[in-house]
Structure formats: C-alpha cells, structure tokens
Amino acid sequence: MEGFVLPNETHVTWTVMIVLYPYITGLVAGAFIVSSLYHVFGLEQLRPIARFSLVSAFAFLLFATVPLLNHLGSPERAFNIMITPHFTSAMSGFGFVYAAYGIIVLLEIWFHYRADFIARYESSRGLVKSIFRIILLGSTVRTEATDRVDHKLVKVLAGIGIPVACILHGYVGFLFGSIKANPWWSTPLMFIIFLFSAIVSGVSVLIFLYQFVHWLRRAKINQVTLDTMARFLWGFMIVAVVLELMDVLSIAYEQTEEWAILKELITGKLWYTYVICQLLICSLGPFVFLSITTLIRLPRRWSNGLIFLSAVLLLTQVLLMRWNVVIGGQLISKSYRGFTEYLPGVFAKEGLIAAATIFIIPFVLLWAFDKIFPFFTPDESQEGTPDAV
Amino acid sequence: MNDKSHVYRVFALLVIAIALGFIAQRLLQPRSFGEEGHYRADSLADIMDLEPVHQGRAACAECHPEINRIHQKDIHWGVQCEDCHGPGRAHVRYYRDGDGGITQDQATMPAEYTLEGCLFCHRKLAARPSTFAQIDVAEHYEFLHVTDPTTPCIECHSPHEPLFLLESVSEARVHPVIFECDDCHAQPVEGDYKEVPHHPTIFVCGDCHPSVTRDFAKHEHSFLRCTACHLYHPENETSGRVFQNSNREFCMLCHEKKPFKDPVGVPQIMLRPHIEQMAPVMRRDAGPLLEDPTACLQCHFDYIHDSRLIRRLQEQER
Amino acid sequence: MSEKHDMATRRRFLQFALFNTAGLCVGSLVAFGSSDDSASPSGPDDLSRFDWGFIVDTTRCIGCGSCVRACKIENDVPDGYFRTWVERYEIDEEEKVHVDSPNGSLESFRQDYVRSKHIVKAFFVPKLCNHCRNSACTQVCPVGATFHSPDGVVLIDREHCIGCGYCVQACPYGCRYISHSLGTADKCTLCYHRIHRRLETACVMACPRDARICGNLKDPRSRIRRLLHERRYSLLKPELSTNPKCYYIGLDLEVK
Numbered sequence A: 001m002e003g004f005v006l007p008n009e010t011h012v013t014w015t016v017m018i019v020l021y022p023y024i025t026g027l028v029a030g031a032f033i034v035s036s037l038y039h040v041f042g043l044e045q046l047r048p049i050a051r052f053s054l055v056s057a058f059a060f061l062l063f064a065t066v067p068l069l070n071h072l073g074s075p076e077r078a079f080n081i082m083i084t085p086h087f088t089s090a091m092s093g094f095g096f097v098y099a100a101y102g103i104i105v106l107l108e109i110w111f112h113y114r115a116d117f118i119a120r121y122e123s124s125r126g127l128v129k130s131i132f133r134i135i136l137l138g139s140t141v142r143t144e145a146t147d148r149v150d151h152k153l154v155k156v157l158a159g160i161g162i163p164v165a166c167i168l169h170g171y172v173g174f175l176f177g178s179i180k181a182n183p184w185w186s187t188p189l190m191f192i193i194f195l196f197s198a199i200v201s202g203v204s205v206l207i208f209l210y211q212f213v214h215w216l217r218r219a220k221i222n223q224v225t226l227d228t229m230a231r232f233l234w235g236f237m238i239v240a241v242v243l244e245l246m247d248v249l250s251i252a253y254e255q256t257e258e259w260a261i262l263k264e265l266i267t268g269k270l271w272y273t274y275v276i277c278q279l280l281i282c283s284l285g286p287f288v289f290l291s292i293t294t295l296i297r298l299p300r301r302w303s304n305g306l307i308f309l310s311a312v313l314l315l316t317q318v319l320l321m322r323w324n325v326v327i328g329g330q331l332i333s334k335s336y337r338g339f340t341e342y343l344p345g346v347f348a349k350e351g352l353i354a355a356a357t358i359f360i361i362p363f364v365l366l367w368a369f370d371k372i373f374p375f376f377t378p379d380e381s382q383e384g385t386p387d388a389v
Numbered sequence B: 001m002n003d004k005s006h007v008y009r010v011f012a013l014l015v016i017a018i019a020l021g022f023i024a025q026r027l028l029q030p031r032s033f034g035e036e037g038h039y040r041a042d043s044l045a046d047i048m049d050l051e052p053v054h055q056g057r058a059a060c061a062e063c064h065p066e067i068n069r070i071h072q073k074d075i076h077w078g079v080q081c082e083d084c085h086g087p088g089r090a091h092v093r094y095y096r097d098g099d100g101g102i103t104q105d106q107a108t109m110p111a112e113y114t115l116e117g118c119l120f121c122h123r124k125l126a127a128r129p130s131t132f133a134q135i136d137v138a139e140h141y142e143f144l145h146v147t148d149p150t151t152p153c154i155e156c157h158s159p160h161e162p163l164f165l166l167e168s169v170s171e172a173r174v175h176p177v178i179f180e181c182d183d184c185h186a187q188p189v190e191g192d193y194k195e196v197p198h199h200p201t202i203f204v205c206g207d208c209h210p211s212v213t214r215d216f217a218k219h220e221h222s223f224l225r226c227t228a229c230h231l232y233h234p235e236n237e238t239s240g241r242v243f244q245n246s247n248r249e250f251c252m253l254c255h256e257k258k259p260f261k262d263p264v265g266v267p268q269i270m271l272r273p274h275i276e277q278m279a280p281v282m283r284r285d286a287g288p289l290l291e292d293p294t295a296c297l298q299c300h301f302d303y304i305h306d307s308r309l310i311r312r313l314q315e316q317e318r
Numbered sequence C: 001m002s003e004k005h006d007m008a009t010r011r012r013f014l015q016f017a018l019f020n021t022a023g024l025c026v027g028s029l030v031a032f033g034s035s036d037d038s039a040s041p042s043g044p045d046d047l048s049r050f051d052w053g054f055i056v057d058t059t060r061c062i063g064c065g066s067c068v069r070a071c072k073i074e075n076d077v078p079d080g081y082f083r084t085w086v087e088r089y090e091i092d093e094e095e096k097v098h099v100d101s102p103n104g105s106l107e108s109f110r111q112d113y114v115r116s117k118h119i120v121k122a123f124f125v126p127k128l129c130n131h132c133r134n135s136a137c138t139q140v141c142p143v144g145a146t147f148h149s150p151d152g153v154v155l156i157d158r159e160h161c162i163g164c165g166y167c168v169q170a171c172p173y174g175c176r177y178i179s180h181s182l183g184t185a186d187k188c189t190l191c192y193h194r195i196h197r198r199l200e201t202a203c204v205m206a207c208p209r210d211a212r213i214c215g216n217l218k219d220p221r222s223r224i225r226r227l228l229h230e231r232r233y234s235l236l237k238p239e240l241s242t243n244p245k246c247y248y249i250g251l252d253l254e255v256k
Helices: A016-039 A044-071 A090-123 A126-135 A144-177 A189-216 A223-254 A257-267 A271-295 A300-331 A352-372 A378-382 B002-028 B042-048 B057-063 B065-073 B081-085 B089-095 B115-122 B137-143 B210-217 B248-255 B271-281 B286-291 B295-303 B307-317 C002-032 C044-049 C066-075 C136-140 C166-170 C202-206 C223-230
Strands: B173-176 B232-234 B239-242 C052-057 C084-092 C097-100 C119-128 C146-148 C154-156 C177-179 C184-186 C212-216 C246-249
Touching: A016 A044, A016 A144, A016 A189, A016 A223, A016 A300, A016 A352, A044 A090, A044 A189, A044 A223, A044 A352, A090 A126, A090 A144, A090 B002, A144 A189, A144 A300, A144 B002, A189 A223, A189 A300, A189 A352, A223 A257, A223 A271, A223 A300, A257 A271, A271 A300, B042 C154, B057 B065, B057 B081, B081 C066, B081 C202, B248 B295, B271 B286, B271 B295, B286 B295, C052 C119, C052 C223, C066 C084, C066 C202, C136 C146, C136 C166, C154 C184, C202 C212, C212 C223
Parallel strands: C052 C246
Antiparallel strands: B173 B239, B232 B239, C052 C212, C084 C097, C084 C119, C146 C154, C177 C184
C-alpha cells in the first residue's frame, strides 16, 4: 500500500485469472487469423501450419472461459449472462460472441477434418466406428464433389470467423477501454491494442509450438512457412507496440489530470513489469531480432534460433501486457492518491498453480489431438502434400 | 444433391441447437424478470423485507422515557441511544415483543461508556471542526487535576446529560456567533487582538456585555472564558445557541472531590456535607438548598459575578 | 470617528444576527420537530413518487465513525469492506495533502496523521454510494443484477448476481466490493429495508451531528430539497457525468 487507497480497494478484484483470460482469447484470435490467412487469403506458405492453427484456436477457445468461471463469485449462475443479457454492458455480448465463435471454429474443423474422419471411420470397427459415425452425423460418403463443398465452406467459415475473432478479442479490449473510472484502461485505443497484441501472441504461440514440436521430433521444418510467419510476426508486433506506446505517449503529452498518477504507476509499481520487461526486453528485443531475420540473410540455425527466441519473448510480452493492463489498472486507487498491492497466491483458488494448470491444459489437449490426427506428417513439413482442403 | 447432405445435416443440427437454446433461455428467465426494467422485480421486495437492526430512539423511549427526557434536553440530544449502546433489535425483541428465541444474554445492551468510546467523538483532532467540543485528554486532566489518566469520562459527565443543562436545548437562546481565538489560530494566542495591526474586527463578549465582563474580570473565575459556563453551541456560520448553565452538577464537574483527583489545586467538596455544614454559617436553611439544582449559585454567585450587577441588569431589562 | 464606525458595524451585525435568528428559529422548528418529510411509500405502487437523494455536510462531520459502525452492523458488511466510510484530509504548512481512512474510520481516528508539521487545514469527508442517475455500475452489469429501483436507489439482486466484479471496476468511487461469503457484488442500498419502513438509514440515524441527510428529491417540501436550495454543494467526480445524487456541502477541491 502506498499513499491513500479507498477502503474497498485494499483487495484487488480482478486477479491473475483475468490476466489469463484475455491472454488465452488472444491466442485463440491470433491462431485463428493465421489459419484464415491461408484459408481465405490463400497464403500458400502457411498451408503446413493452417490446420494446426485452426485446432489450436479451438483448444484455447475451449479453455478461455475456465479462468472466468474460476474467478466468478457465483459460477453456478454463469449462464445468466445468456439468459438475461443486459445489452448496455460490454460484457453481456460475451456469451453470444463466444458461442458464435465456438460454433464457427467447430464447424470449420468439422468440414476441414471430414475427410480424415471418413478415413478413420472406414478403417476402424466396433465402438470407435460408431463414434465416428456420430461425429460424421451419418454422412460417410466422400466424393470429389463433397470435398469441393467442404473446401468452400471452410473458406466461408474462415471468412466469417475473422470478424468474429476480432470482435471476440477486441471486445475484451473494449471491456477494459470503456471503464471511465480507470485512467489506465480508459482509452478507445484499448480495443485495437488488444486485437494486435492478440495476433502477436497467436502467431508467436504457433511459431513456438511449430519449432518446438519439430525440434522434439527431430523433424525438418518448412523454412518458407517459418519465415513467412516470422515476417507477419514482425509486422504485427511493430503495430502492436507502436499502438501501446502511442496510448501512453498521448496521455503523457497531453498532461491530463490522470498523467500525474499514471506517471507514478509507470515509474513505480510497474517499472519492472512494464518498462523493463514488457517494453525493453520483450518488445525491443524481438523487434531487433525479427528485423535481423527479416532483413538480413543469416545462417538458418541462427535465424531460426532468433525467431524462436522472439516468439518466446513476444509470448511473454503479451502476457506481461495483460498483467500490466489488468493488474496495473487496479493498483491505482480511484482516489488518485495511492496504489494498492497485489501478489497472486501460489496455492490459492485464483493462484499461480491454478493459472498454470488452466494454461497448460489446452497444450495437453493439442497433444492428445495430435495423437489421433497428426498435425505435421513428415512429408507435409517437407513440401506439403495436398490434403483434403 | 447428395454432395451436400452432410451440410444440411450439420446445419439442421445447428438450427435445432440454437432453437433449443432460445427456448431454454425463455424458460430459464427468473420469475418477475423484466416486469419493471431489466431486473428481477421481486428482488425489490427481497431487499425491502430485510429486518432493521437499529431500532431508533423512539423505540428506546417507549420503555425508558425518563432517560429519554434527560437525554433530549442535554447537548447529546443528537446522539442516538444505539450509537453508544449498540443495536437494539435483540433487546427490543426480548423485552418488548417477548421473543422466546433470544436469551437474556443476547438481549443485554453492551454499554460502551469507556474513555475510548467517548473519544471517538471528543478526541482533539485537527480535522474536527474547531467549534465542536473536543479535548486533549492529558490537557483536560491536568486542568482538572485528575491524576489517573485512565479515568473514564463518566466519572464526572453523565453520558445522558454531559453538561447537566437545566434548560432544554430546544429552548436555548439563539445568539450571534461567538468567536474564540482558536477558531482561527491553531496555536494559543495571548493578549488583545486590538493591539495586533490589521487584525479583523471580531465581536467578543465584552462588546455587547461590557459591564458584565468588566465585573467578571475582577472575580476568581476570570481565567475562564464566558463560554465555559454560558456554553455556546454553534449551529451555522452566523449563529448558535447559548446556554446559561447554573446547575450545581455543572459546578461539581470541577469542584467535586473524587478519588482520582489531586486534592491540591481546585477547591473540592462533597456536595451534601458541604451544604449541611455551610448552610448555618451562611444563615440559610439547608433543606431547600439540598433540593435546589442551582444551590451553588445561591451563595457563590458573587464569586463569579457581582450580584448587584445582575440585579441592575434585570431592572434595566424590565 | 472610529468608535462611531464601530458602532455602525455592530448595529449592522446585530441586524444581521436578528434576521439569522429568525431564520434559525424556523430552521430549528424543522430540525427539532418531527421529521415527517422522510416519509416513505406504503406500497410498491407509490415508488415512482420517490427519488431518494443524499446530502453529506462535510462541514459538520466530526469523523466519529458512528455511521460506519452503524452501517456495518445494520447491513452485516464483511470485514475489510465498507458501504460507507470517512476520509480525513490534512494539509500541512507546506501545502502537502495527507489523506487517510484507517479501517474506514470504523474506530474513528486515534490521532492526527500529520504530527511533525503544522496542519493548516483539515476536514473529514464521509463517503457512500452516490446512487448516480447515470451510474456506470448498472450500465456494465452483464446480467441485469444491479439496477435502479423505481425510486432511484441503485440496488443489487443477490439471487441473480454472478459476481464478475465488472461493476466494482466501473464504479469511479470505490463504493462496491465483492462479498466473498455471498459470491456477489455488494454495496450501499441506502438502507432500502429501512427507508421503506419510514425509518432513517442507519448512517443518517447514527450521525450525531446531522451531517447526513437522506430524503425524497421529488418532494419540493422535503428537507433535502430545502437544504439544496439553501446551501452550496458539489458532487464527486462530476467530470465523469455519472450524475450522482449524493450532494456534498462544503466539498474541498482535494476530495476526489
């Protein structure tokens, strides 16, 4: 506690769970947009990662609500948000946007994987066969014509999915940006900052997983794909960081009433997590590295190493950004006269172990999915064999 | 046509799911939701039906009319019974309503007449309006020659009538504002403000009552301010109420002999023996004096003001 | 000459005082008479005749904490959280502002906060929910669990609230908290259960200094309306256009 905080502000209301929630939805939106770059905009270089990114988006999407449910005071009433949505609230759309997005991703995966499902259906027997029959809704016929239809629908769904993904994640930004009571949150830029940082985190996590899985399996990566993703990451991170800086700079330059307290926040409570870690280490570092890998020809080992490092740093950057926004904003007393304190417990209900568990489960899910339908078949990562899409 | 059968199936499933969702949404809406606005109208009644815990002075007065009467005439009239005694719900339920679910223990009001409880209001703090009665305990006890610093206020002040006013607060005279030096000066000041160049003119008691103050200055209590006995209670920026306190209990606040007081310093007596012993000396009848709330002033008036002066003033008024 | 001048001022002052006296007598009739203007509706149909408002007279507050204690007990407010509290502002000789509210002033204040320097100005400010007309908290509730009652009180439906905490973030005044035992948001109800029984709110009742006044803003003869016409008041954070219905008499610029 520093200075004066209002008596009800000694406890931070939104904990590390609410840090995790936009982080996970950010991964969802980012990963989905990468898959759409291939499906909608036909970026062939991204084909090897397209289906992986789509399933990643779904895996993260499944767990995006878990931190929220863990945080709710009365989680058993969570569905009230859809039963009696109060549309003056930015949060009320959550259930619908989330459901719509979930349906789109699910449908897209279903159409995308239909050919694989049919192959499994035909090759299996007994219970597994009937499970696949149910999954396929009884339509077990695959022809060139159905493939064409599926392909087209995936493209349409991916196209619809882009704005919905933007809404899903941008709305999280709006949720913070529209709180006029909080000077650190209240900015119309918040929407777009969240969107771009979401894409950054989504691309980063894909690069990270792609390289990590291939390293683990001693498999050869598709250099063109990786370079393309690194270029995208470079571009998106520049926009994201510039927006983040613009926001703070404009408040600082305007010297508004809030700047007095925000300056103290930045140079005090958030000095390490925001200035040192988020801006200097995790933004400037990847910017330099990715500039090098994009603009200068380096030995592959070197450039891939730098890309991997950048992806990890940017993943951290986005997590730090979520922390600095969500927690940072709550540290400021609404009296503008002091700061409260927050340290997440380790074993607490909303503590670090719970957070880590929630964050790790989607990766486990991806691993399990990969066991059934491998994302990266050896020949695919070499050249990219034509698949059902 | 067969090419798209799976598409129809999946979208049919989707439409059914959405339709079911809508039906579920309708069915799950809480009763009375949306009747008045976007909320459960019944929740108003839920909140209204909560039972009040604090009973209010009127409820206390039903059974304790005498204490209420004393309390209402004195300066603590604005202080609620439950501010000091705690909430009265259990007490009222047990004693008035005969609620069997409450034990006598629960129904007992926790009295709070500790030193700290009084100091919640009366501790000297810079942020308290200077016109509000507040004390620095050490200073106050030194002034009164109290030797035990833990002495609770109620040893001298009755919480129900802390100043022993004889007239009711509501009947007290409205008087233009009285300035004291410390209304503006945080540090004690000495001397006459008129000797300070450019000091704003203020009205002191002597401006309107010159003969009384001149007379008072000659007597033994001259170290006190007029407002020590003519208590002034400000009500707004321009006026307040002034009380003429002639109650013997008020005099005894300083002059009563108490075990926790240093016997040297202020003259201290025990009221009853003092009247019995001194009445013959003063050629008075002790009986009526013992009953008289203004007993002290019957003999000691001249030690405060010159009695002739008061008589003269009264004649002028007539 | 100067004596004559003095006499003139004195006369003027006495005249002034006389008028004030008259005014005060009328005023005290109201103050000491039975206060029936806090009358409340008999049935829910009458709610629209009411618009509850609140006045905090910061010039009268003595920081005793009676309101905080009464509120805690009346509404069973959990430890560490407050529906009302009292803040203390002390400005030292170097014009530095010190603000504190130890435990919401539940046990008043034990000593001056600034002791090494001379205090040039100091005062107390009681705070509670402003029951804003254009409240940020009700706007952001995603499920309609917090709302304006027809008589203008911002309430929470404990049966419907999901405990997301969005309203806690949206309130610019820090008047809301999450009650961990209930799993819902919680806040001042303006003692809704009391004002509908023709009782004063717990804090108004407990205030020994008459520094808090609650009443019907729709009634032109109510004490609250009269006071608002008589006195100069301000609002907390008016720039946020939440349009509070809690009016602060004698509010200092330092109070946010």
